[in-house]
Each structure stands twice: as C-alpha cells, then as structure tokens.
Amino acid sequence: MGIDGFRLFNWLDRRNDPGPSGQVFNEVNSTRAVISGRRTYELADRWQGDHHDGVPVFVLTHDVPDDPPPGSIRYVTDVGDCASQARAAAGDGDVMVHGAGAAQALLQAGQLDELELHVVPVLLGQGRRLFDNLPAEHIELDLIRQLTTPDVEELTQRVTHLRYRVRRSGTLVSA
Amino acid sequence: MSTGAVIVGRRTFEHAGRWDGDHHDGVPIFVLTHAAPEEPAPGSARYVTDGIESCVAQAKAAAGDRDILLHGAATAQACLRAGLLDEIELHLMPVLLGQGRRLFEDLPPDHIELELLRALDGPGVLHLRYRVRSAG
Numbered sequence: 335m336g337i338d339g340f341r342l343f344n345w346l347d348r349r350n351d352p353g354p355s356g357q358v359f360n361e362v363n364s365t366r367a368v369i370s371g372r373r374t375y376e377l378a379d380r381w382q383g384d385h386h387d388g389v390p391v392f393v394l395t396h397d398v399p400d401d402p403p404p405g406s407i408r409y410v411t412d413v414g415d416c417a418s419q420a421r422a423a424a425g426d427g428d429v430m431v432h433g434a435g436a437a438q439a440l441l442q443a444g445q446l447d448e449l450e451l452h453v454v455p456v457l458l459g460q461g462r463r464l465f466d467n468l469p470a471e472h473i474e475l476d477l478i479r480q481l482t483t484p485d486v487e488e489l490t491q492r493v494t495h496l497r498y499r500v501r502r503s504g505t506l507v508s509a
Numbered sequence: 510m511s512t513g514a515v516i517v518g519r520r521t522f523e524h525a526g527r528w529d530g531d532h533h534d535g536v537p538i539f540v541l542t543h544a545a546p547e548e549p550a551p552g553s554a555r556y557v558t559d560g561i562e563s564c565v566a567q568a569k570a571a572a573g574d575r576d577i578l579l580h581g582a583a584t585a586q587a588c589l590r591a592g593l594l595d596e597i598e599l600h601l602m603p604v605l606l607g608q609g610r611r612l613f614e615d616l617p618p619d620h621i622e623l624e625l626l627r628a629l630d631g632p633g634v635l636h637l638r639y640r641v642r643s644a645g
Contacts, residue, residue, distance in 0.1 A: 341620075455623035459618045459621065468607040470608050472606055489625065
C-alpha cells in the first residue's frame with residue numbers, strides 16, 4: 335500500500351448500499367474468524383479487541399507483545415498453527431484474512447483457499463506489494479466471481495471485486 | 510488489428526523474432542532502443558534511439574487518426590512516466606507467476622489516476638481497459 339493507500343478502501347463508503355460493494359462487505363462480516371498480520375492489526379488500532387461480532391481474531395506475529403491481547407484477539411507465531419486454529423474456530427464458516435504479509439505467508443504455506451481482490455483504478459507508484467515474496471513456482475488460480483460497479487458515476491471510484499480460488503498443487507502431506 | 514502504428518521495446522521486438530518485419534498489415538513499427546543494431550531494420554520496422562518522446566511523436570504522425578499499439582513492459586513504463594500513455598488494456602490471467610518482470614514498476618511516486626472504461630470477460634482471461642488521467 336502506498337502513500338495515501340487508504341484510497342484503496344473508498345469502496346467501503348458504499349458498504350451499506352445494496353450493490354456489489356455492500357454484498358462483499360456483508361460476506362466479510364459473516365466470516366466466523368479473522369487472521370491478521372501484526373502490521374495491519376496495529377494500523378487498525380487492534381480493532382479495540384473486536385473485529386466484528388466478537389469472532390476470534392488470530393494475529394500472526396514474530397514477537398508476541400508483553401501486554402495481554404484485548405478482547406477476542408490472540409497471538410500466534412506459526413503460520414500453520416494460525417491457519418488450523420482459525421479454521422477450527424470458524425467451524426463451517428469462512429475465515430477472513432487481513433494484510434499482505436499474512437496473505438503471502440498463508441499462500442506460501444499452501445493454506446490460502448481463496449483471494450478476493452478489490453481492484454481500484456489507480457497506480458500508487460510505491461508502497462508494499464500485495465503479491466511479493468511468493469514461491470518461484472506458479473500458483474494457479476480460478477476466477478470464480480467478478481463484481482463490477484458500473485453504477486458508480488465517478489469513474490475513478492469504480493472498483494472491481496475479483497474472487498479467485500487457489501488451486502492445490504497436489505496432496506497436502508503433513509510431516 | 511486496427512491500430513495504425515506499433516511502438517515496441519527492443520526486448521519484446523527480439524523475443525518476437527522481429528515479427529519478420531511485419532506486425533500487422535505492414536503498419537510502421539517503431540522500436541525503442543538505446544543502440545540500433547548494425548543491420549538495417551526488417552520490413553516496416555525502424556529503430557528509434559532518441560527517446561520515448563520522439564518515438565511517440567513519430568508513431569502518432571504515422572498512425573494519423575488511428576490508435577497506436579504499444580508492446581512491452583519497459584516501454585509502457587517509459588510512456589507512463591513521460592505522461593504519454595492514453596490507455597492501458599490489461600489481460601488478466603488467473604496465475605501468480607512468482608517471479609519475472611513486473612508490468613507496473615519504476616513508476617513515479619505520485620499517483621496515476623485511471624478510469625475503468627471496459628471489462629470484457631473472455632474464457633480464462635479478463636480484459637480490463639483503463640484510461641490514464643492526465644495530471645493537472
């Protein structure tokens with residue numbers, strides 16, 4: 335995310351509208367657990383301990399803070415542990431993942447099932463890249479949904495929500 | 510192919526076998542390069558060594574009312590930096606390559622605003638066309 339990267343979240347201004355952005359936001363809020371990177375977690379002021387509906391939030395971090403985590407938060411230092419704890423907590427529900435670093439770690443670990451991209455029409459020119467530090471092998475995706483926002487009058491505010499399924503490269507073998 | 514001229518970076522030009530001198534319909538091909546090869550350019554191709562502005566000016570003159578097709582990441586980036594790119598057509602394929610050259614790199618640190626003009630859904634590919642907003 336570059337300088338003024340919060341521009342990328344302007345589509346959330348329409349989160350309560352009946353259109354595509356509202357639909358995506360409702361899906362986010364029906365997840366039953368959250369995984370977040372430490373950086374995103376701190377930038378979001380730790381969500382005051384509650385991301386939504388009190389669902390458990392697993393914060394992936396190298397250094398667990400000394401002070402106890404607030405509310406529904408817990409800290410996890412291993413990406414595999416983090417994924418399995420979040421899956422267990424979510425039960426039949428989905429797990430939401432926040433932050434480029436956490437998403438990359440989960441992708442590398444073969445733990446990411448889907449990607450939801452919110453493509454905003456701007457080239458930021460600098461900042462953190464969403465797709466970085468990936469394995470050198472290809473990761474195959476399937477586009478499973480595409481939501482456009484043609485009703486938004488201001489063209490620079492039109493967001494395209496793209497949902498991809500991550501294809502498994504083979505059988506996962508636990509060691 | 511209805512474009513009236515082609516601009517291409519040297520790397521892409523060589524990768525494509527120089528298109529044997531004809532990209533499509535014999536339209537002029539302007540190859541942006543730091544150093545022109547010794548041998549003359551084949552067919553409709555010509556080498557441009559005096560920079561992106563000159564390259565674009567020559568291509569516009571050649572294309573007349575028609576559009577110009579631009580090939581190659583580095584050349585597109587040079588055009589973007591120089592404020593000369595009018596539209597970007599992305600062909601979004603569902604794969605993370607994990608390494609290689611990036612399409613959006615070496616850009617100015619200021620934002621470049623785009624407008625999504627068109628989204629075409631093809632089999633296994635999504636074609637997104639953006640207009641580049643000129644600064645100011």
